[in-house]
Every structure is written in structure tokens, then in C-alpha cells.
Amino acid sequence: MATRIHLPEAAAAALRLDGVERALAGHHVPVRVLTTTPPASAPEPTDPQGVSVSRWPALRDASGYLRGYLPYVSFDVPLMGRFFAQPRPDAVLVEPPPTTGVVMRLACALRRVPYVWYAPDVWSTAAQSTGAPRLVLEALRRMESFAVRGAARVVAINEEVAEHVRALGGREVRVVPNGVDTSVFDPTGPVPDAEARRRIGLTGPYAVYAGTLSEWQDAGVFVRALEGLRATRPDAQILFLGQGSDWETVAQDASRLPAGADGAPAVVMHPPLPPAEAAAWQRGAVCALVSIKPGLGYDFAYPTKVLAALGCGTPVLYAGHGPVGEDVERDDLGIVSDHDPQAVAAAMEAAFAADAALTDRQRRQRAERLHAWVRTHRSLEATGQAVARLMREVVIERRGGATARAAREKW
Structure with missing residues (x-):
């Protein structure tokens, strides 16, 4: 190889x-x-x-x-x-x-x-x-x-x-x-405790973006959407785990968002982690964020971060078009939105609201269903x-x- x-x-x-x-x-x-x-x-x-x-x-x-x-x-x-x-x-x-x-x-x-x-x-x-x-x-x-x-x-x-x-x-x-390795990306493993979350700046419910940030993904759309979402959900946060050519741009956009009442940042930028550690942060998230910017001739892509999140039992919020959106909508794997801040903010609001309404038992059942989909198909x-x-x-x-x-x- x-x-x-x-x-x-x-x-x-x-x-x-x-x-x-x-x-x-x-x-x-x-x-x-x-x-x-x-x-x-x-x-x-x-x-x-x-x-x-x-x-x-x-x-x-x-x-x-x-x-x-x-x-x-x-x-x-x-x-x-x-x-x-x-x-x-x-x-x-x-x-x-x-x-x-x-x-x-x-x-x-x-x-x-x-x-x-x-x-x-x-x-x-x-x-x-x-x-x-x-x-x-x-x-x-x-x-x-x-x-x-x-x-x-x-x-x-x-x-x-x-x-x-x-x-x-x-x-x-x-x-x-x-x-993806369904023995690593599975819903039964550990999740970060309150102290681990506090150490990196997470104090409320969060969405996670785990993977490479590049121009064709324009993951900054989630930061722009969060600015609107925090008007109604001031404790909502985003955790970026990754690297890539668009990392600095997203970090600069994130730095402009005001901190919460508790002083916690709206967006936490963290370098890549080994798969098992990244899986823990995905298990603890309300949803996993995935994007592909339309109009660049790259709608056909299928980022592996989609499968890693679902393997952990975490629903996906996908901003874009193409086969990812088709799978998510057909098999009820999360939410699909257009790739613009307003649409993404509405989708994030729906994801946070849906997660807050679940009982622990319902959340476990959802996680098991999403993991089973990955195990069967990917x-x-x-x-x-x-x-x-x-x-x-x-x-x-x-x-x-x-x-x-x-x-x-x-x-």
C-alpha cells in the first residue's frame, strides 16, 4: 500500500x-x-x-x-x-x-x-x-x-x-x-463527563463537527447559523474536532461570536483525536454536523464523518445535496437542510428541540437504530x-x- x-x-x-x-x-x-x-x-x-x-x-x-x-x-x-x-x-x-x-x-x-x-x-x-x-x-x-x-x-x-x-x-x-469500525463507533461506549466537558469549554448541549474542514465543505455555515440559534438557545454550542485548509477561517468566524452568560465560548475548536476519543464526544452530542457546499460539482461526496456519527448513535444534520441527504431522509437518520445559515439555524433548532424532548430510553432506542443501520449497510x-x-x-x-x-x- x-x-x-x-x-x-x-x-x-x-x-x-x-x-x-x-x-x-x-x-x-x-x-x-x-x-x-x-x-x-x-x-x-x-x-x-x-x-x-x-x-x-x-x-x-x-x-x-x-x-x-x-x-x-x-x-x-x-x-x-x-x-x-x-x-x-x-x-x-x-x-x-x-x-x-x-x-x-x-x-x-x-x-x-x-x-x-x-x-x-x-x-x-x-x-x-x-x-x-x-x-x-x-x-x-x-x-x-x-x-x-x-x-x-x-x-x-x-x-x-x-x-x-x-x-x-x-x-x-x-x-x-x-x-467505519462499528466496534469503535458504537453507542455503548463512554461519554465525556461534566469535568471533561468543562475543561475544553463545553457547558451546555452541543453539536459536533468531527473531521476535515475544507473549502468544498464550507463548515463555517454552522458557525454563521449558530449566531442566529443562540438568540433562542443561548447555551447551544458547537465542537469542532479536526483540521484542514478551512480551519483558520472557521476559527476566525467563531472568535467573533460572543461568549455565553457563563463565559463559555459559542464554538470550541479542538485538534483531531484518536478514533476512540472522538467517538466519545460524538456520543455526547445532540447531533453531528456535516456539510457539502452545493454548486462546486462535489455534491456526490459521502464524508465518512456521517457514518462515524451514526455508528455512535448520533443523528446527522446534513447541509447540502446528494447521496448523503438521500440516505438521511429516506432512512430517518437525522435532518437535511439547504446550505445557508438561515436554513441550517432552523434545522439546528429542530435537532436541539427533538433531543431535549427525548427520554433516556427513547434516546437509547434511537442510538441503537442508527448504529444498526451502519452495521447493516456500511x-x-x-x-x-x-x-x-x-x-x-x-x-x-x-x-x-x-x-x-x-x-x-x-x-
């Missing part, structure tokens, strides 16, 4: 790949991972048995996040040499960005090794929301197309992403929805096994003959 992000760094990609690693290791397939050294804030790595992880330093921004052209290059340039220093693998699973895809297509071609491209999103489409120059966008599109066209398989997280990947020239595109174990089977297909095709028959029998 070639990936710039890996556990213990808390990120959707890290959790997704962990499921694949465990599935492969469960079939006694040795796995080697080429990744980066985690940020200083991350806990000590604990890798699954049968998985060997090689970590290499890379440039990170002030928040510890690996994002941007120079950080990508700082991972991609050594990656070529690191790959050739390893024994020749049967197949490689490659995680974005597209620069990594370009490097690994060239490296795999030289070593005659097939690779699978993981497409949780489409970078060349998402980049349109950043205001990047047209020349940069075209270069990114070409790199991403180069990466997907060389892949023996492409894994897309939903049919919308699959369509975009096919338009870039991807072949053998398979849809494998994102999943468990990390099922996702990991699906990608592991796809990797098996690639290896069997490469080997052929009697070796392929033996592999089929083993799996």
Missing part, C-alpha cells in the same frame, strides 16, 4: 485502509505499507498483526496536516526509492493524491506490478472549489487521469464518484462504499473484505494458470 495517511493519524483514509489491511491479514496475506511519520500529536502506532508499516518524514502544515503541493512532493519523491527498496509485491493499493498516483504508475510499470487506485473522491473536481488557476486545474486533471488509466482496478466509494472516474479514463471501476469489515477480494482478483489475473486456481481455492 502506498498512502500518505495511515493510522494512528485520525483520517477517513487511515480508517478505510485499516479495514483493508485487516481483511488481507485475516487471509494470511502479508501486507507492507509505505506511508509517512504521523504528526507529533498522534498516539503511538499499533499496527495489525501481519501488516508491516514503513514510515517516512514528510512536510506538514502548522496544524500537523499533510496537505499541499510541497507536502505531497515530500512524500512522493522518496516513495519511488522506497518502493524499489522493497521486495517485489503481487499488487499495490494506491491512495490519492494524484501526484502519488503518477509516481506509483511509473514505479509499478517499471517493476511490472499491477496497482489498484482508491478513489474516495475526485481531486480534479474538488479543486475547482479552491479558486486555483485554470492551468493548475488542468494539470491536476491530467495527473489524476494518468493515475486512474493505468490502474488494473479502481475502487470508487459511490456511483457518482465512479462516473467521474470513468470520465477520466478509469477501467474496471468497482463501487465499494465507505465504512461496516468497515464489509468494506475491507470487498476491497481485499478485488485485490485478490488482480493478483489472480497476474499469476494465471495453476497458481490462480490455487489462489481461488484458498480464498
Whole structure:
């Protein structure tokens, strides 16, 4: 596996790949991972048995996040040499960005090794929301197309992403929805006590946003909505757990909101936490906030934070359009609103009111129902096994003959 992000760094990609690693290791397939050294804030790595992880330093921004052209290059340039220093693998699973895809297509071609491209999103489409120059966008599109066209398989997280990947020239595109670890993100674990809440500035009921903040999400809409909501619910707060390119902008907007009567901030900004700790704060929240800004060509995205929240038994407040909203409305997983402050404020008011009206028994029943939905439809174990089977297909095709028959029998 070639990936710039890996556990213990808390990120959707890290959790997704962990499921694949465990599935492969469960079939006694040795796995080697080429990744980066985690940020200083991350806990000590604990890798699954049968998985060997090689970590290499890379440039990170002030928040510890690996994002941007120079950080990508700082991972991609050594990656070529690191790959050739390893024994020749049967197949490689490659995680974005597209620069990594370009490097690994060239490296795999030289070593005659097939690779699978993981497409949780489409970078060349998402980049349109950043205001990047047209020349940069075209270069990114070409790199991403180069990466997907060389892949023996492409894994897309939903049919919308699959369509975009096919338009870039991807072949053998398979849809494998994102999943989460339902043993970590479950409603039965601990929740922060009053002292833990007080330490970080939470004194009233709160909504949580747990994950990356980027331009295409415009999570600042929740801060703008909270300003209106606090006119009727002065104790309502938002907890942001994460990082990302939009972090500073959201933090600046949040700093302009007046504190409550008790001196507590309206918005608490907290860096990423390990999955188990993040799950505790999600369990204690009134609702989980998720957004995708419409009109940027990115409505097809399905953030993993949706599944993590539901796994914890916490309903989702989704601001945007696309498949997330369809699931939330169809299966009664929370509330969907337009992506504007007034609509979001009304949705937040409804979420806080609904939660306050529940008895403890009703709240437990709701949590069990939401968790069961994730376990049935989007468990990390099922996702990991699906990608592991796809990797098996690639290896069997490469080997052929009697070796392929033996592999089929083993799996």
C-alpha cells in the first residue's frame, strides 16, 4: 500500500485502509505499507498483526496536516526509492493524491506490478472549489487521469464518484462504499463527563463537527447559523474536532461570536483525536454536523464523518445535496437542510428541540437504530473484505494458470 495517511493519524483514509489491511491479514496475506511519520500529536502506532508499516518524514502544515503541493512532493519523491527498496509485491493499493498516483504508475510499470487506485473522491473536481488557476486545474486533471488509466482496478466509494472516474479514463471501476469500525463507533461506549466537558469549554448541549474542514465543505455555515440559534438557545454550542485548509477561517468566524452568560465560548475548536476519543464526544452530542457546499460539482461526496456519527448513535444534520441527504431522509437518520445559515439555524433548532424532548430510553432506542443501520449497510469489515477480494482478483489475473486456481481455492 502506498498512502500518505495511515493510522494512528485520525483520517477517513487511515480508517478505510485499516479495514483493508485487516481483511488481507485475516487471509494470511502479508501486507507492507509505505506511508509517512504521523504528526507529533498522534498516539503511538499499533499496527495489525501481519501488516508491516514503513514510515517516512514528510512536510506538514502548522496544524500537523499533510496537505499541499510541497507536502505531497515530500512524500512522493522518496516513495519511488522506497518502493524499489522493497521486495517485489503481487499488487499495490494506491491512495490519492494524484501526484502519488503518477509516481506509483511509473514505479509499478517499471517493476511490472499491477496497482489498484482508491478513489474516495475526485481531486480534479474538488479543486475547482479552491479558486486555483485554470492551468493548475488542468494539470491536476491530467495527473489524476494518468493515475486512474493505468490502474488494473479502481475502487470508487459511490456511483457518482465512479462516473467521474470513468470520465477520466478509469477501467474496471468497482463501487465499494465507505465504512467505519462499528466496534469503535458504537453507542455503548463512554461519554465525556461534566469535568471533561468543562475543561475544553463545553457547558451546555452541543453539536459536533468531527473531521476535515475544507473549502468544498464550507463548515463555517454552522458557525454563521449558530449566531442566529443562540438568540433562542443561548447555551447551544458547537465542537469542532479536526483540521484542514478551512480551519483558520472557521476559527476566525467563531472568535467573533460572543461568549455565553457563563463565559463559555459559542464554538470550541479542538485538534483531531484518536478514533476512540472522538467517538466519545460524538456520543455526547445532540447531533453531528456535516456539510457539502452545493454548486462546486462535489455534491456526490459521502464524508465518512456521517457514518462515524451514526455508528455512535448520533443523528446527522446534513447541509447540502446528494447521496448523503438521500440516505438521511429516506432512512430517518437525522435532518437535511439547504446550505445557508438561515436554513441550517432552523434545522439546528429542530435537532436541539427533538433531543431535549427525548427520554433516556427513547434516546437509547434511537442510538441503537442508527448504529444498526451502519452495521447493516456500511461496516468497515464489509468494506475491507470487498476491497481485499478485488485485490485478490488482480493478483489472480497476474499469476494465471495453476497458481490462480490455487489462489481461488484458498480464498
